[in-house]
Amino acid sequence: MSKVGIKDIAARSGVSSATVSRTLRNPELVSKDTRTRVLKAVKETGYKPNRFGASLRTQKSGNVVVVMPDITNQVNAGIIRAIESEAHKAGYSVLLGDTQNQEEREQHYADMVSSGQADGILIFTPNLPFTLQENKPVTEQLPPLVNSCEEIDNEDIYKVLIDNKAGGRAAVQHLLDLGHTCIAAVMGPKDTPSTLERLAGYKQALTEANIEINKNLIIRGDYRTVSGIEAMEKLLRLRHRPTAVFCFSDDMAIGAMNALREYDYRIPEDISVIGFDDISYAELMYPKLTTIRQPLEDIGRNCMQLLVEQLKGNRPEQKVIKLPFELVVRQSTGPVPR
Missing domain, CATH: 1.10.260.40 (lambda repressor-like DNA-binding domains)
Known part of the structure; x- marks a missing residue:
């Protein structure tokens, strides 16, 4: 035929x-x-x-690149699903770039846009993999681009964000309202914007409650489950153990809870645990995890919609879309032990 x-x-x-x-x-x-x-x-x-032939005639690839530090992360999985859905509606295919926190990988995926293999890019890392000239407007030097989750320090870039500082403060305030005053923090990767902002919220809540910041209660993590286990073990070795722990991601909170059960601590009777993200596993834990919910699908949806507008040649007036977070109270937090 x-x-x-x-x-x-x-x-x-x-x-x-x-x-x-x-x-x-x-x-x-x-x-x-x-x-x-x-x-x-x-x-x-x-x-x-013939989409390939059409791309040659129109100089459009029909692809967009999504640059993420870890596509296996549950948070990113929820965002990717929404991006894929919106991209399909707009007639675009999604190329996933897993950078594994390597800048050379970020540059590789950015080069796909520069070379015409993709028409636009969504960046979920704090680095801008494009060289800018000071004497030219930023908008004239960049391809269609949207940044999210880890904020790039450039006010001329389109962004979809939540208020991480306010979310961190809300998590700690919940523990304070339950009577806790010895509250530990398990942070995310070093110097990432989300880590620094959530830490600022943690410190703000304690300062407002006239509680001195104890550096021994602040442990470095990396958003992965194993770092939550390791951080919790360090906290349990302290002479004055915390009565509550704020983990900057649900994955680390799940790790912390596993460590507590391993050492026969009850949650929340002995130690309360709160996370950040509200991934699907949060409600499946025992006890169910109290957390700060990020609107993951809304993040992905808004990112792609903002990118599509740019791909159409439009310049949306609103540079930054701030989405709301929500405190979701479940069973992993309770009153301070007597």
Whole structure:
């Protein structure tokens, strides 16, 4: 069976080949009657447009790149799902770039946009892998781009964020309201914006409660489960153990809870644990994990919608979209032990 082409569709629908191409690329530019006839012919013949050939003619790849430090992370999985859905609606394919926290990998994925293999980029790391000239406007030097989760320090870039500092403060305030005054913090990766902001919220809540910041209660983690286990073990070796622990990610909170059970501590009767993110496993834990919920799907959806607007040639007025977080109280936090 011979392959169906645009000329076949044109003959079947009684229009020119140019009109068929216009209908498939920009259906809003042709009349309703023409659009109906062309699309009927396409359906009847099973014609499949050659996207590669179209990309050569339009200089568009039909791809967008998503750059993330760890695509296996549950937080990122929720965001990716929403990005994929929005991209599909807009006619784009998603290329996932797992950087594994390596800047050379970030540069590699950024180069895909520069070389025309992708039309835009979503960046979930705090680094901007593009070189900027000081004497030119930023918007003229960058491809369609949106930054999220780990904020890039540039006010001219489109961003979708939550208030990590306020979220950290809310987590600690919840523990303070339960009567806790000896509250530990298990941080995320060193010097990342989300870590620094959540730490600032932790310190703000304690300072407002007239509680001195104890550096011994602040432990470095990396957002992964194993670092939560290791951090909790360090805290349990302290002479004055905390009565509550704020982990800067749910994965670390789950690790901390496993460590507590390993050493026969009760949650929350002996030590309360609160996380950050509200990943799917949070509600499956025993006890169920109290946490700060990030609107993961909304983050992904807004990122892709903001990118699509730029891909259309628009420049949205709102540079930064701030999405709300939510304190989700479950069973892993309780009153301070007597």
